[in-house]
Amino acid sequence: MAETLGILFLVVVAPIWLVLHYGTAWRKTKSLTKGDEQLLEELWNLSQRLEERIDTLEVILDRDNKDWSKK
Template sequence: MTFSEILFVPIVLFLVIVAPIWLILHYATRNSANRRLNSKDEALMEELHESARKMEERIHTLERILDADSPNWRNRT
């Protein structure tokens, strides 16, 4: 038996069993680490949430003004 024949079975076993499991576990742990928000992302999310809340208040105020000035404005197309 030659050296390549001796290494054939362990190499095939490694490629069929060990390598796929290794890759799956590697990318699973890598993706779970990337899913968490860092402090900059959390601050940005909080800022966006506050901006959305202010915009919602403004929209409600504008709708109240329009309701008072022109009650049928919602029915117009």
């Protein structure tokens, strides 16, 4: 029973609490700080580089083993 309540809390209550808590905190600031903007830009650039690397790896795998994606 306690296990079920714990799982229920984690699945239902915790996400709602987090959304409400951080939503309220976000409304207080209503804008990104310069540091936040810089971090977002760095993360965006990193994600673009990683996407390019994945595309390159897929091309290499397609060339070497056409059935790699079916595994």
